[in-house]
Amino acid sequence: MSASSHAAVLVAVMSAVTVLLRFLPFWVFRKKVPAYITYLGKVLPAAIIGMLVIYCLKDTVITAAPFGAPELIAAALVILLQAWKRNALLSILGGTAVYMLLVQLVFA
Amino acid sequence: MRALTARKAFLKSLPVMGGYIVLGMGFGILAHHAGYGVLWSFAMSLLIYAGSMQYVGIGLLQGGASVLITAVTTVMVNARHLFYSVSMIGRYRDTGRYKPYLIFALTDETYTLLCDGKAPEGTDPDLYCFLVSLFNHFYWVTGSVLGALLGEVLPFSTAGIEFSMTALFIASFTEQWITTKDRLPALTGLLATLACLLVFGPERFLIPAMLLITLVLSLFRGRIAAGREAEP
Numbered sequence: 001m002s003a004s005s006h007a008a009v010l011v012a013v014m015s016a017v018t019v020l021l022r023f024l025p026f027w028v029f030r031k032k033v034p035a036y037i038t039y040l041g042k043v044l045p046a047a048i049i050g051m052l053v054i055y056c057l058k059d060t061v062i063t064a065a066p067f068g069a070p071e072l073i074a075a076a077l078v079i080l081l082q083a084w085k086r087n088a089l090l091s092i093l094g095g096t097a098v099y100m101l102l103v104q105l106v107f108a
Numbered sequence: 109m110r111a112l113t114a115r116k117a118f119l120k121s122l123p124v125m126g127g128y129i130v131l132g133m134g135f136g137i138l139a140h141h142a143g144y145g146v147l148w149s150f151a152m153s154l155l156i157y158a159g160s161m162q163y164v165g166i167g168l169l170q171g172g173a174s175v176l177i178t179a180v181t182t183v184m185v186n187a188r189h190l191f192y193s194v195s196m197i198g199r200y201r202d203t204g205r206y207k208p209y210l211i212f213a214l215t216d217e218t219y220t221l222l223c224d225g226k227a228p229e230g231t232d233p234d235l236y237c238f239l240v241s242l243f244n245h246f247y248w249v250t251g252s253v254l255g256a257l258l259g260e261v262l263p264f265s266t267a268g269i270e271f272s273m274t275a276l277f278i279a280s281f282t283e284q285w286i287t288t289k290d291r292l293p294a295l296t297g298l299l300a301t302l303a304c305l306l307v308f309g310p311e312r313f314l315i316p317a318m319l320l321i322t323l324v325l326s327l328f329r330g331r332i333a334a335g336r337e338a339e340p
Contacts, residue, residue, distance in 0.1 A: 003172065006172060007144070007148075007169045009175060010165070010168055010169055010173065010175070010178045011148075011151060011152055011155065011156065011165070011169070012155075013175055013178045013179050013182065014152075014156045014158075014161060014162075014165050014168075014178060014182050015155040015156045017179050017182035017183060017186070018156055018157070018158050018161060018182060018186050018189065019212060021182075021183065021186050021187065021189040021190055021193075022189045022192070022193055022211050022212060022214050023193070023211055023212075024190060024193065025190055025193035025194045025197060026193055026197060026200070026207075026211055029194075029197055033197055033198065036326075036329075037194060037197065038197075038198060039329055040194055040195065040322070040325065040326075041194055041195040041196070041197060041198055042195070043293040043325050044191055044194065044195040044293070044321075044325070045195055045219075045223040045224070045284075045293075046284055046288060046291075046293035046294040046297060047293045047294065047296050047297030047300075047321050047325060048188065048191050048192065048195075048219070048223075048297060048321075049220060049277055049280050049281045049284060049294070049297065050281060050293075050294050050295070050296070050297025050298035050299075050301065051188070051297045051298070051300075051301040051314075051317055051318070051321060052188075052216055052220075052277040053274070053277045053278055053281050053298065054298060054301035054302050054305055054317075055301065055314065056273055056274035056277055057274060058305055058310040058313070059310055070268075071271075071274075074271055074274075074275070075274070075275075075278050078275045078278040078279055078282070079278060079282045081279075082278075082279045082282040082283055082286075083282060083286065086283065086286075088123040088276070088279045088280070088283065089122050089123040089126065091275065091278075091279040091282075092123055092126060092127060092272055092275040092276050092279055093126060093272075095271065095272075095274075095275040095278070095279075096130075096268070096269065096271045096272040096275050099268045099271035099275075100266075100267065100268035100269060100271070102268070103267055103268040104265055104267050104268060
């Protein structure tokens with residue numbers, strides 16, 4: 001098999017497995033949703049977003065220069081902007097722009 | 109009503125537009141440098157539609173990984189999607205013809221936008237969810253294609269642009285923190301994941317973190333259920 005047809009198979013596998021993961025809970029609980037699952041459905045969103053924050057920051061190196069300073073500063077800015085203006089777009093653009101400046105110019 | 113729904117859905121999707129176009133471009137550029145051109149970026153973004161998995165996937169393609177390794181890696185990287193689906197079972201139950209696409213398109217960001225389950229006044233709620241999902245998908249595919257096509261000629265460095273995804277989650281976390289009274293689930297997600305990251309390291313912490321979050325929230329079931337009575 002050529003390299004590109006093998007790559008096409010891998011793309012198909014990644015797609016199929018991702019689709020499967022997304023559909024599985026809907027299939028498993030298609031008839032009756034247990035109260036426990038309903039409960040998880042209520043409390044998971046907040047927990048998952050917390051998990052995603054850590055997930056995104058997982059590769060931050062805090063044991064060597066710049067000790068995670070760009071992430072810390074940009075994250076603090078996002079929190080402050082969001083708490084102040086309550087506009088997600090503004091918080092994201094502001095935090096990202098500052099992060100890019102920090103990694104490209106300040107801590108380069 | 110359809111026009112209003114489309115307008116509200118577009119407004120809701122705007123914060124993701126910036127993030128998806130730049131992150132999609134990042135992916136397109138990465139794929140291009142790895143020797144996979146615009147058709148690959150387009151197909152992967154259209155069919156896989158899972159950001160971090162696609163970044164990992166380019167590595168798998170380059171290394172000529174086996175089907176088994178690719179499948180297992182996809183399960184590990186994307187297992188969190190089980191979580192999203194579990195919490196959307198109720199919301200997506202009666203969405204009719206939109207349902208298959210809504211489930212297919214449930215990414216981190218789309219989930220983050222729609223998990224509060226509220227559609228604006230006067231809109232068709234199912235169409236609203238469908239359009240938010242579709243717009244996001246469109247941004248992601250567009251960004252990937254742009255990255256693959258224009259990556260070489262960008263006049264400025266895009267280093268650090270990947271932070272926009274982090275920023276979206278931090279902004280959502282902050283917004284949720286401000287608007288929700290019961291902060292235990294949010295704290296559980298944050299601290300359990302952090303603990304697992306410290307114990308298991310950045311390559312293997314996600315699945316233990318999901319298990320720990322589920323365990324802790326299960327243990328607190330009585331307490332949270334009582335405290336949540338007053339909320340919608």
